[in-house]
Amino acid sequence: MTTKIYIPRDSSALSVGAEKVAVAIATEAKNRGLDVEIIRNGSRGLYWLETMVEVLTANGRVAYGPVKVKDVPSLFDADFINAKPHALCLGLTEEIDWLKKQQRLTFARVGVTDPVSLDDYLAHDGYNGLKNALKLSGAEIVKTVTDSGLRGRGGAAFPTGIKWNTVLGCESDQKYIVCNADEGDSGTYSDRMIMEGDPFVLIEGMTIAGVAVGATHGYIYLRSEYPHALVTLNEAIEAANKAGYLGENVLGSGKAFHLEVRRAAGAYVCGEETSLLESLEGKRGLVRFKPPLPAIEGLFGKPTVVNNVISLASVPIILDKGAQFYADYGMGRSRGTLPIQLAGNLKYNGLVELAFGATLRELLYDFGGGSATGKPIRAVQVGGPLGAFLPESQFDTPLDYEEFTKIWAVLGHGGIVAFDDTVDMSKMARYAFEFCAVESCGKCTPCRIGSTRGVEVIDKIRSGKDHAKNIQLVRDLSDTMLNGSLCALGGMTPYPVLSALNHFPQDFGLPAETQAG
Amino acid sequence: MYIIVALYNCNNSRFGDISLPDSNTPQDINTVINRLVAEHQHRPGALLPLLHAIQDNIGYVPETAYPQISKALALSVAEVHGVVTFYHHFRTHKPGRNVMHICRAESCQAMGSEALEAHAKKCMNIDYHQTTEDNAITLEAVYCLGNCALSPSVMMNDEIYGRVSPSDLDALIAEAKA
Numbered sequence A: 001m002t003t004k005i006y007i008p009r010d011s012s013a014l015s016v017g018a019e020k021v022a023v024a025i026a027t028e029a030k031n032r033g034l035d036v037e038i039i040r041n042g043s044r045g046l047y048w049l050e051t052m053v054e055v056l057t058a059n060g061r062v063a064y065g066p067v068k069v070k071d072v073p074s075l076f077d078a079d080f081i082n083a084k085p086h087a088l089c090l091g092l093t094e095e096i097d098w099l100k101k102q103q104r105l106t107f108a109r110v111g112v113t114d115p116v117s118l119d120d121y122l123a124h125d126g127y128n129g130l131k132n133a134l135k136l137s138g139a140e141i142v143k144t145v146t147d148s149g150l151r152g153r154g155g156a157a158f159p160t161g162i163k164w165n166t167v168l169g170c171e172s173d174q175k176y177i178v179c180n181a182d183e184g185d186s187g188t189y190s191d192r193m194i195m196e197g198d199p200f201v202l203i204e205g206m207t208i209a210g211v212a213v214g215a216t217h218g219y220i221y222l223r224s225e226y227p228h229a230l231v232t233l234n235e236a237i238e239a240a241n242k243a244g245y246l247g248e249n250v251l252g253s254g255k256a257f258h259l260e261v262r263r264a265a266g267a268y269v270c271g272e273e274t275s276l277l278e279s280l281e282g283k284r285g286l287v288r289f290k291p292p293l294p295a296i297e298g299l300f301g302k303p304t305v306v307n308n309v310i311s312l313a314s315v316p317i318i319l320d321k322g323a324q325f326y327a328d329y330g331m332g333r334s335r336g337t338l339p340i341q342l343a344g345n346l347k348y349n350g351l352v353e354l355a356f357g358a359t360l361r362e363l364l365y366d367f368g369g370g371s372a373t374g375k376p377i378r379a380v381q382v383g384g385p386l387g388a389f390l391p392e393s394q395f396d397t398p399l400d401y402e403e404f405t406k407i408w409a410v411l412g413h414g415g416i417v418a419f420d421d422t423v424d425m426s427k428m429a430r431y432a433f434e435f436c437a438v439e440s441c442g443k444c445t446p447c448r449i450g451s452t453r454g455v456e457v458i459d460k461i462r463s464g465k466d467h468a469k470n471i472q473l474v475r476d477l478s479d480t481m482l483n484g485s486l487c488a489l490g491g492m493t494p495y496p497v498l499s500a501l502n503h504f505p506q507d508f509g510l511p512a513e514t515q516a517g
Numbered sequence B: 001m002y003i004i005v006a007l008y009n010c011n012n013s014r015f016g017d018i019s020l021p022d023s024n025t026p027q028d029i030n031t032v033i034n035r036l037v038a039e040h041q042h043r044p045g046a047l048l049p050l051l052h053a054i055q056d057n058i059g060y061v062p063e064t065a066y067p068q069i070s071k072a073l074a075l076s077v078a079e080v081h082g083v084v085t086f087y088h089h090f091r092t093h094k095p096g097r098n099v100m101h102i103c104r105a106e107s108c109q110a111m112g113s114e115a116l117e118a119h120a121k122k123c124m125n126i127d128y129h130q131t132t133e134d135n136a137i138t139l140e141a142v143y144c145l146g147n148c149a150l151s152p153s154v155m156m157n158d159e160i161y162g163r164v165s166p167s168d169l170d171a172l173i174a175e176a177k178a
């Protein structure tokens, strides 16, 4: 009998040797004359255990990890393909506490299925959402998405259904669905995991969006740093086209939906939706003035839905299980689940999908296991490079859009980066300005010039030059950027800068007691 | 049946499969660019896909190609130049045989990327955007590779490496120079 062995093709798993492990296992099995089938799945998201190898047994999948090439002979000696004990054995995958405590809706299949097998997708509830959607009118689909409470997971948290409704209401010979897969925020990788681990769920979500608003063409704008995601997406799109899930006549509905991946070219600002559209049109990624909204005049001047990968990938389960099912998760106005990405200096980094409402502390300690270095966690940055730094006194804040706004912070795309007590927060503030200077599109002065000035002023503060005057200058400069920038790159760089200054004044040569909550 | 994902580097040509030999002549380059222009010029928003195709195939976007591109896409040479230089990914000069990107973003900083950066620059005796004397490695900065769960991260050509220690980096450099 053939034994099924799962070894991830996820690029983070590959970054610690998953390809070599796969080759070693394949070779060893062949040499020993064993009949195995290796399936290259996505990652379960328990990254400290990568390369995690799973073996399918009658009782379910049994995991081993972290597996290195050197462990492979001993795994075979221990008869791991019959799920026998070994020092690296983690037991049944589904019983691993870290995974069991999660609420995986959007990520239900990631790490479970073969990402490019349409059959596997169908066998795990795939395309149930689209099938339901095809029985509804566009307005009914949009209403379902609105009622689910889904808000954009790309950063701005705008209600997805309301955006779709605007596009639905536009008369036009052509409309577009654009997936924002630029995932530029440091500390985030959930889009990548979906595209590498379950690309069909994104394809299905985009198809539903197309059917809902009457768009026949979709683009996935994929960051160029994700070569593996490009391969999986293209394989999955090809399979969907062949089987009639994409193309001129989606599942015989008479509705067309064509999908294409376009590669970005390494500009962070092109994650901003209007800059992204300029880029898709083949231009420099200069941010557009709004209005007009992209929903009304978007790609090539046509009504366009621009949504993040996770927003779109959450749509199939909403159409499958209903708006209420999704809305039952979460707190306040933050409905559903958030795929949280643990990063930086933590012991157990990975993907944690939970209903909104868990506290930062639970994530950092219950899931993250505290710092990797064993030192106290001093600061965390939530929401990417434009997100605020939070001190320990704020770790009890629940993950909820409004609760974060109250403490002048953002959830953004759900990335959490932890720093231990060796971090120098004035250096982090300097880096925030530097990043803004590198990535500014140059359209407005506060961002273009202010960011470079910011680096200089922080350098002066760090060297103690005209200290009081330069601290005030950072505050004034931040104020100008906050109020005078066209987009959030310039407009939110003050979040990391001022939060560092306010919560960690001692790193800027100020007395600790001036700390503002 | 074994399904092994193989995406190993092909002469810096990200995703490309038809890289030219090192000794390509201007005529070779011209022929390739003409072919790529013909292939892509009618796509909506053709410029970025075309520039990617050119860089995939010959390792960079030669400025000598601007007139061809601008003619085919009905743009000015200045517009083409503006686009090429706007994006960090595109380069107008041939890089070394390998391109190493070190992640400078926050998660990697939290796990010691600054020391890694310093180590790389010292070992190779170059700064960012420079190429080693033997033309083996061009060093570039990158701001997040989506590998933040396993920081610090380095990309060598198309392969990403996680939890990279200075000695791992030495091994990567040695391999690239061999």
Ligand SMILES: Cc1cc2nc3c(=O)[nH]c(=O)nc-3n(C[C@H](O)[C@H](O)[C@H](O)COP(=O)(O)O)c2cc1C
Binding pocket: A151, A152, A153, A154, A155, A156, A157, A158, A160, A180, A181, A182, A183, A184, A185, A268, A269, A270, A271, A272, A273, A274, A306, A307, A308, A309, A311, A312, A487, A488, A489
């Ligand atoms: C500088 C900047 C970078 C951004 N980068 C991204 C990104 O990488 N991915 C993303 O989905 N949204 C990004 N956004 C947010 C988008 O502008 C937009 O709000 C989002 O794509 C809308 O999709 P959603 O409603 O599904 O979140 C960025 C915004 C700014 C200002």
Ligand code: SF4
Binding pocket: A269, A287, A439, A440, A441, A442, A443, A444, A445, A447, A448, A485, A486, A487, A488, A489, A490, A491
């Ligand atoms: S804030 Fe910066 S990135 Fe945004 S539009 Fe202005 S110059 Fe461009």
Ligand code: FES
Binding pocket: A186, A187, A188, B103, B104, B105, B106, B107, B108, B109, B143, B144, B145, B146, B147, B148, B151, B152, B153
């Ligand atoms: S911050 Fe370095 S890989 Fe994300």
